[in-house]
Amino acid sequence: MVWDAWGVAAAHAPLPEQIRALIAQVFAVSGEPVARRAEGEVELRESRSTAAQREGLAALVGAEHVSGEHRDRLLHAGGKSTPDLLRRRRGAPQDAPDLVVFPADHDQVLAVLAYCAEQSIAVVPFGGGTSVVGGVEPDRGGFDTVLALDLRRLDSLGDVDPVSGTAVLGAGLTGPQAEQLLAGHGLSLGHFPQSFEFASIGGFAATRSSGQASAGYGRFDDMVMRLKVATPTGTLDLGRAPASAAGPDLRELFAGSEGVLGVITEVTLRVHPVPETTCYQAWTFPDFATGANALRTVIQHGAAPTVLRLSDEAETGLNLARSGDVGGTPVGGCLAVTTFEGTAAHVAARSAEAQELLTALGGTALGEQAAREWEHGRFAAPYLRDALLDVGVLCETLETATGWSNIAHLKQAVTTALGDSLGAQGTPALVMCHISHTYPTGASLYFTVVAKQAEDPLAQWARAKRAAGDAIVDAGGTITHHHAVGADHRPWIGAEIGELGVRVLRAVKDAVDPAGILNPGKLIP
């Protein structure tokens, strides 16, 4: 990934003319992109690592796998939230880890953690570096030195069990690497979050990621059958069976542990045969409430779609779900996308069932095209954000989830909080929303916010984010549906799990990481 934006440089493009004209009109920005700095020009805070530390680590992983180089430090300087990117585009010196270490396997991770605990070195586990919640900030905590522990070399495919439908994957594999290895066995994971191209298997597990096909294949935490975790006090190997009543499920304590309780090195995942066929169907609904009710019925009925999503009027109006045509002529109303995957017979039966329900509940079928367009562009939105940031527009997303009966209330509360906060700052906002993950009892709400950047866009967004977080908690939502807590959501974790819940997390932390070296400043207040 490039250091100051999303993804790869080749995929970056200026704003489409339609959008440029639109934002020039709505937000009164010029539409001219600012120049960005090349990697070599960026000043980093001086490294505090010592020669003794570099030698100590080199003895564990090999000297060529310990780096204090400018480029390595820069590329591990944090995640990809809008505040992260805004900070990088400023001239100021950038914070960065003092060292980057690339262990080869679980045992090397264990050894590095033991060494760092002994030497009082903070450790930030690093997968794809796609966190949008400050989850990989090079926070030193109380320590002098901090290193990024890059897991990319843990990239092997272990045991594949096609009968049970499971496969063992190294934590450092990216989404495409994992899919490619599994495809060699005719299998697929089916986990396609927006970060798919860059994020890692270990990161998906550590943050409770959820992919766009979650209706069909489940959240990532649903797919996790077994976790291998290295901690400063030893190894945990959790999950012996597809289901168990052997006490508390410790897998669920280390899934979502965000590198604070240990380093996930290997994940046994539920996989499925590469689907024989995919059926695409786009729909439009007259309004969001009607569409949400239709989605609810489909998922509660068990009609088993693979993808099931609904954009609100604002998002549909901008065609934000159809990247090829953003800003173009919208379909009208609220766009919904469904896909069905599996054998031909299975897909035919399920899609017909869903079609009947959606039609009866106010949907109008639009055919395949808009659904295919959505799929085609589904990883592209972060590039659009970069182009907007470049021309002085603020663009950020946040997400929550709640029960179906609370969806309308929560959506309204968050929309109002964001609109009011940004409006009060003199930068009226466009707030859009979609449902992209559905469950029998509720759904996620994913908000996209666009406004003109204020003079200090970091402070501007911090205020809006605080208002949105408070609104989410007050309205009964969860502070994050699939982006984890990191540093950015820490202020609300107490509201989420209670003061005693926080004490329980601290007790677990003390048991596995008594020196407190693991990912300081994240998750636990």
Next chain:
Amino acid sequence: MVWDAWGVAAAHAPLPEQIRALIAQVFAVSGEPVARRAEGEVELRESRSTAAQREGLAALVGAEHVSGEHRDRLLHAGGKSTPDLLRRRRGAPQDAPDLVVFPADHDQVLAVLAYCAEQSIAVVPFGGGTSVVGGVEPDRGGFDTVLALDLRRLDSLGDVDPVSGTAVLGAGLTGPQAEQLLAGHGLSLGHFPQSFEFASIGGFAATRSSGQASAGYGRFDDMVMRLKVATPTGTLDLGRAPASAAGPDLRELFAGSEGVLGVITEVTLRVHPVPETTCYQAWTFPDFATGANALRTVIQHGAAPTVLRLSDEAETGLNLARSGDVGGTPVGGCLAVTTFEGTAAHVAARSAEAQELLTALGGTALGEQAAREWEHGRFAAPYLRDALLDVGVLCETLETATGWSNIAHLKQAVTTALGDSLGAQGTPALVMCHISHTYPTGASLYFTVVAKQAEDPLAQWARAKRAAGDAIVDAGGTITHHHAVGADHRPWIGAEIGELGVRVLRAVKDAVDPAGILNPGKLIP
């Protein structure tokens, strides 16, 4: 429940003549039942509670809700495993809690726990008392006094949300009470374990119960949306949304916590409309491996049965799945039972899909009758066990789970271990097995063991159980699929979660129950 056997006295019956003749022949027992003792004749260990304790507790819950009476103590003396029942049928004095306390609500539970922590009184949370793993043994731990905290008064139905499909249920509600309250709203929980008639909502959550309709409605832990837990250090209220990425899922730490980490007082559960129709289909397969492969295909295909189970040749041969005809003419091969529930159209589509798969994979349809017989008798097996125990036959069950590719190996390993152990003790055993819970990646194996009682049947079973537990762990199974750890499975919890996993549990325990009063001797070694 009666004190020394399962269920209610009216449902107890002598062995059917066919079984009596069979076991007389196979196990050389007379078939004449021994006389059992009336409640009043049973000697209990003297209560160690003091007047001050009774007054202190009475001040919290009312004097009429604190009992030191013989009958109350006797009915809270422990669970319903075969060793429990064998111990009760001996003449020796019975261990029992010193007091039984019946709190009215969450706040009273909190107050009782705070009082007991201060006064050093051990607390055994008590729901239906159906544990088969020593989960409600009146173990004093290091304390002088132990009380049973009976939750039956926490029996209210709270908020019902038909849109989200959730309902808030008091921990003390039994299965039938919960279903009856929900039926008033046209809803059902669909959790039907063998203990359904007596066990409680709180107990289901605390032990990770799994019901016979788990293929359709999930395990109980899948249904738990929110848990309210009272601990000696305060309240936990866990689970704000249908799905969340806000760190470790603490709900999953308190589900399965077996009264050791807190007292579950209220559970928000996923519910569904009372099904419009149920389709019953019984099948026979030529052998267990063929049947298991067919079940696997059905569940991996997403054909969505409600019930999906398969008896092995031995269990089918005895007709053990068809209580009305146990010992009668079997269907031959391996009996499988499927049911499908929902709307008429949904059921028709899913059952047709499954029928096609099962037929193609070697199944022969038997029609409805055997499936209806199974359902009719599905809560009756524990009564049959009582009748067998009465005539000198040992009968016990145990269960595990593993990945599909390991099912045959694990079944063989456990069958051999049980057979060898009991055979070596001069009491050759009949070991039967069924699959009653299926998942995309694996299934449960539920074993029933029958042998002649040795002179010391407790020692006899302890040896066999040890052999089976070791075999399960060695062969890669979980030590319990749906009966929890309790006292009986504690020797294997280290193998299940590792030494560091045990330390994590201890750390959580110390955080929420620093005095260590909660359910001593269970779960954590």
